Every structure is written in C-alpha cells, then in structure tokens.
Amino acid sequence: MLQQLSLPNRIVFMFSAAIFLTIAAVIAYDTYSLQRAVKETYVRQLEGITTTINGRYEESHSIQDVQQTFDYIKHREDKVLMLALHGPSEKDYSILASTNREKVGAAAPKELQPSFKDGKTLIAYLNTSTDRPLVRLVAPLTEDGVTIGAIELLLDSSEEQIIVQKQLQKSIVVGITTAFLLIFVLWWFIRRLLVEPLLQLQQAAKQVEEGKPYIPTSLKGSQEIVQVGKAFNEMVNKLELRYLESITDPLTGVYNSAYFKRVLNEEMAKAKKQGGSMVLLFCDVDNFKMLNDNEGHVYGDQVLKTIAETIRNNVRSSDVVCRYGGEEFVIILPDCSQSDGLKIAEDIRQMVAIYGSHSLLTPVTISIGLAAFPKDADEGTLVHMADRAMYAAKTNGKNLVVSASELSHYKEQEYNRRRTNSNWHLNTIVSLARAVEVKDSYTHSHSEMVSRYASAIASTMGLPDEEVKKVAVAGLLHDVGKVGIPDSILNKEGKLTEEEYAIMKDHPVLGFNILSSVEEFQDILSYVLYHHERPDGKGYPEQLREEAIPLGARIIAVADAFHSMVSQRPYRKKPLTIEMAVQELLRGRGSQFDKDVVDLFLPIIDEMKEESSQSAKEDVDVK
Structure with missing residues (x-):
C-alpha cells in the first residue's frame, strides 16, 4: 500500500502513524x-x-x-x-x-x-x-x-x-487534538522543507525530460536540500552542454546532420497532423574545393563559419540551420509556404554573394535548392528533391535558388548545358594536348597513344566505364606540364645535366597546377601528378610506394614508358623495337612499374602486333 503512495504522502503517513502511536501510548x-x-x-x-x-x-x-x-x-x-x-x-x-x-x-x-x-x-x-x-x-x-x-x-x-471514564475521554480528546495539531505542524514543516523542494526537483526533471528550456531551480530548505538543488542544476547544465555538443557542428556552431534528421521527421509529422506546410532548403557553397586548394583549409573553414553565421542572421528564430556535411547546409523552415521559403532563400543567397564579393580572386557564392512539404515531396523524398533542386542550381550557372517545382524547366537547360560543356571539355583537352605537341615536336601523337594504351589497360582490368574515361583523359593530358619546361631542355639532344633533369622532373607538378583551376579535371589531377612515381619509391615528385600511387597513375606510367621506348626521342634517334621495349617492362616489373599493370599490358601489346602485321599484309596484298 505504501508503495502506491507518492513520496510526500508516504512521509506524512509514516509521521502521522508515529504521532498517533505516541499519543495512544500516552493515553x-x-x-x-x-x-x-x-x-x-x-x-x-x-x-x-x-x-x-x-x-x-x-x-x-x-x-x-x-x-x-x-x-x-x-x-x-x-x-x-x-x-x-x-x-x-x-x-x-x-x-x-x-x-x-x-x-x-x-x-x-x-x-x-x-x-x-x-x-x-x-x-x-x-x-x-x-x-x-x-x-x-x-x-x-x-x-x-x-x-x-x-x-x-x-x-x-x-x-x-x-x-476515570471522563478523564479517559478527556485524554482521548486532548490526545487526538494534539495529534492533529502536531500532524498539521509537521505536515507544514515537511512540505516546506522537503516536499516542496522535491516537487520542484520533479518539475525540473520533467522539463528536462520533455526537452523544454531549463530554468535553474532554487530550492529553499535545509542545507542538504540546497546542496541537492545546486548539484541538480550543475548536472543539468553539464547534460545540456554534452547534448548541445552532440547535436552541434564543432566548426560552424550550427546543428549537425544527426539533429537535422530528427527534427526534420518531427516537423514533417507536425505539418502532416496540422495540415500545414514546411520548406526545406538545401545549400551548397560553390567552387569550395577550388577555394580550399587555392586559399588553404584555414581560410575555407573561416568561409564556412561566416556563411553559417550569415544564414542564421537571415532566417526566422523558429528555423533550424544545420551543417549537412562538407560545404553543404540544410535549413528547416517550419510553418512556411513555398513563396515565403523562396524569399528567405533569395535573401540568404544575396547576403552570401555580398560577403563573397570581397575577394576578387576567390569569390564565394552559394547554390540553394528548395522543396516544400507536402507540395513537392513526401516524407521519404523531401531531402532528395531539395538536393536535386540544389544540383540544378549548381549545373545552371551556380549562385541560384531553384525550387523543386521548377526541375522540369531546368532539365532541358541542363541537357543543353551538358552538350555545350561536353564540347568545350573535349576542345579543351585537345587544345592542351596539341599545345604540348607544338612545344615538343618529338611527342607528336604520343599523348593520343598513351591515352589509347591506358584506356585499353583500364578496360581490361574491368574498371567502370567512367573510370576508363578518366584514365583516357589523363593519358591525353599527362605531359601538359611540359609547356612550362624551357625548349632548350625539352628538345635537347643527348643526356640532360642534373640541373636540367631536376627542371624536367617538375613537369608533373606544373601539369597539376595548370589543370587544377578547371573543375572538370579535378578527378584526374592525381593521375597526372603521380604518373612518374615507382612502386619501389624511387619515382617523383613525392617518392610514393606501391598502393599509395593511384591506380590511374600506375596505368599511365606503363603506357607512357612503353610508347616512349618505341618512339623517336631527342636523346634517342633510333627507337627500341617492341620486343626490346617488352623486355624493359619485364625488367622493371615490380620496381619501376606495377607488376599487375605490366602483366595485363603484355597481351594487349601482342594483340597490337597482330593487328599491325595483319594490316601490313593487307597493304602488300593490295599492292
């Protein structure tokens, strides 16, 4: 029975029983x-x-x-x-x-x-x-x-x-009256000194449990009760601090992605229950990788902090700003229509552009995708639709706000843009390759052949088509850094001096720097930079070893070496035969060249020899 009572009632019950027993004993x-x-x-x-x-x-x-x-x-x-x-x-x-x-x-x-x-x-x-x-x-x-x-x-x-009976009755009346007076006084003291502080603590604990803003409680009572109150406040403050740390992005100070997912589900459920609307903004900082590479990560971190602060200053107090990952931010706009969400998104875009315009070399802008719930998407597709809208903003010029309802309009623009970019991309690659050939007359068709060999090796290895394409492009551009090498060194007949060779070894780094400013070449930079590295660690520019060298760079290294050996060079008027070049590949297998790449390339060489012999035979027959 006592276990079913609350703690305050239990205390009063026990003290009342003790008082009644005492009075009964006195009577x-x-x-x-x-x-x-x-x-x-x-x-x-x-x-x-x-x-x-x-x-x-x-x-x-x-x-x-x-x-x-x-x-x-x-x-x-x-x-x-x-x-x-x-x-x-x-x-x-x-x-x-x-x-x-x-x-x-x-x-x-x-x-x-x-x-x-x-x-x-x-x-x-x-x-x-x-x-x-x-x-x-x-x-x-x-x-x-x-x-x-x-x-x-x-x-x-x-x-x-x-x-005796009258005296007994008098004692009982006096005893019961005294008991009730004592119980009342005791109840008052217990309630004031113990029950009320406990109820305050209970209410405070309930606030913490419900996630409401916690107001530090001030308990009045004995010294022990006051100390308990102080300890409880300190405990809650530490819990709140730890909780805030667990849901806060340490760099920008906004909420993290874990908190975003939880609040998004809560707000969508609330909007669905109340028949309201909410908006999700998906933001991505434009050209952030290039900014990091050019200005350094410290500057990049400062940009992210400033953008986060700019976003917070341009949303409502009820809106939730989160860092989704990397340079991406997401903003939950509860009780918001699509038109109001577009206005908020446009304000954010403009303010970021104003901040980013302070640097002429590395301007900062932001692309924003918007999706409204439940108008544009349901619970399972809201983030995806906002992400698609953001991607449409980035692929159509960046520094834009695109709504999910506009995606059909942007699809046609995206197709035209991709076709234009593809042509521009191809023209850029060809122009760069031609620039090297003009600079070095001995490398005529060298880049095309290296690209052909490298793509054949990558395809034989079973790499995805997209990766084969990257290797082929890297093969075309692997020597683009030679445009920065003096002609006297590039076309010197005979052996280079140590100083000249040191300058020649800079061409992978020069190529990396030339290509790094073009976003479309970001995925092949490491192939160009490391195509002269060796598995034994004796290559350049960073003396990488074995698996530390990107696979694309290992493939291009074999293709580049083979075609160089079978081609006329300034320092070697007579090229090696295919058989002699194969022997050199075998001699350097595992030390200078990746052994798996060499093993896969040898059958390709045999096929090329057969094709060449067949072609020569057909030419003789025609004559």
Missing part, C-alpha cells in the same frame, strides 16, 4: 496511572477500616464490637455495600461478622485464602447484574504482627469509574 499510560491511583485510594480506605477494626478487636476481642463497627461504617459510608470479618473456625476460615447477617457463620471463600494465610491485600472488580460497578477489597487482620483473619470490603465504584 494508555495515563489511563493506567489513573486506575492505579484509584486502586491505591481503595487500598488506603481499606487500610483505614482495617486499622480501626484491629484496634477495637485488640481491646475487647469481641465479635459483637466488630459487628457494631461494621454497621456504623456501612451506615455512614454510602459507597460501602458490605463488610465482613473472616476468621479461623473449627474446620477452616468462616465469616465471623458481616453487615449481611445471613452470611455470618458461612465458610470463607477459597479465593480469600492468600489474605488469610500470607497476609496479602486483594483487590478485584466484580461484574454483577446491577448497573453499578463493584470493587472487592480484602486485607489481612493482624494481632501483634500475626495474621488472625481478614476483612472483606465491597464498595460501589461507580463514582470513581465515572471519574
């Missing part, structure tokens, strides 16, 4: 003391009568005098109902004198023998058919210190019983 003791006092009064009355009878009996030894004394006492005392003298007879003790003459001569009751024989005073309350309560007293009759009989006294105790 019981008071009743016992009163009854004991009444008994002592009866005994003193009996002792007075006994002393009188003893005196008369010792003087005259006359039973008649005792009888007269009994009659006189009964006549004077209304409470005295019967007096009797018990003394020894021929057989045993018998009644020698009594106010009830009929009992004279009768045998004394057996229960009075302790008084006759041992000199004990006996007292007993009698239950009779009358309404009056009776008390029976028996005291020994002595002569010269020797018990010679006993005096029996029967009294009407109704008056004393009434006094």
